Amino acid sequence: MNFVWSWPVIAFYIIALLTLCCGVIMLSVRKVIYMALTIGGVFIGASALYFLLGADFVGVAQILIYAGAITILIMFAIMLTNHEATEPGFKWSPKNIAAAIGSVLLAVVLLLAIRSTAWPTATTSQTALDGGNSNPMAIGLVMFKGYAIPFELVSILLIVALVGAVILAKERKEDE
């Protein structure tokens, strides 16, 4: 494999290293608030990769929704609820062993699937993918021309979930 150093390659390795570090720290720390912070780091690392690949809109959406809203929601939940600040230490139990085997198997399957797929290379031109439009415009055109009905269905699903959450929260209040 011929390997050429360029700034994007260096940036990729730095981002990947930081993202993996955040992931490993998240699994190894015992304090819940550290986990919330490092999972935010993982989300930001993922969005940096999207930026590197030229998917600006996906990268921004990743930061806005995951690193912004969801991580902050997790932090609010941690800070406002009553629970142990630190989790108990790690012990090997049958459940943990099964989970470990399962995740190794999943990793192997994913690796095999990734290696056996023919990915588009640099020879596939950018204009073939986005039709020469800017990134958000290309996504908008695809979403509202090709996939208008699935998009609307997903938004109905979201509204139903929202209403459901409100109803669930309301019922609990009346019980008290």
Place this chain on the structure above:
Amino acid sequence: MWNWATHPVSWLSFLGMLIGTVVILLLTLVVVMYSIYWQRKFIGWIQLRIGPNRVGPFGLLQTAADVFKLLIKEDIIPNKVDRVLFMIAPIIAFVPSFMALSVIPFSRTHVFTANIAVGALFYLALSAITIHGVMIGGWASNNKYALIGSMRSAAQMLSFEIPLGMSIVGVVLMAGSINLNDIIAGQQHSVWYIIPQVLGCIVFLIASTGELNRTPFDLPEAESELVAGYHTEYSGFRFAFFMLTEYVYLFAMAGLFATLFLGGWSGPWLPGWLWFAIKALIYITFQFWVQATMPRMRVDKVMPFAWKVLLPLALFNLVITAVLKAVL
């Protein structure tokens, strides 16, 4: 425009990136220092005082002396705080505020401007990351005032981000692009968007004041009830970093306002950077003027105001803009 990805990997191009960053950082520090000086002087005039006038001619070195004092102060970390989080919280808060400057076009020749297709959204996304720094700082301080302040701050910044984003959508609709450079180009062909988007502009002004946690929405650090809000336990240069974040965001928001509604660097006769500086100064001065004039809002009225007044107004503006754009 300088493209980092196409340059060969060498120390020279690395040095170029480093110098660019340092130059922008120094520029930002000078802007922040003199906006604080201007704030004190301007509010002084409004309140019939003189303002700082001792250090240097007209007190011009007053803020430099203040910054120097903060930097050489002892770095106090209280015993009962969560050490790691307490130390990194100011960094998490500051870094996105500085990154947000990268999408704002300062001048006609875009030396340091990232020409990304989602500029305005990028700004909003980054300011959401700063909320982490504020929350973590307040939580790690192990102090009830700091925690309440950080909770208020996070809730307020999240809430005001929505009307802010919605008021930007009107401009985006008119320009047909989220790229800030294209938005300026669109205003060069027609009028500044403050005229057709006057409602969106008002919503933007109010929502950005809330987003920046400035008076009348400065509840996160309401000194009469919360000591100093989320940075109660901070002192020395960590406190300076939180302050710096606040004023860098003021500058960035001024740049965003100038770009979205006042045509950015475009204007007759004067060079681009000077036009940008004038327009940014108008926004910054407006913020200080409001700060000197308005009392603080009550805490239970701020959030409903953002959700029930600003958001419907922004949506109304969006609908009108869309209809007019389709009809005309």
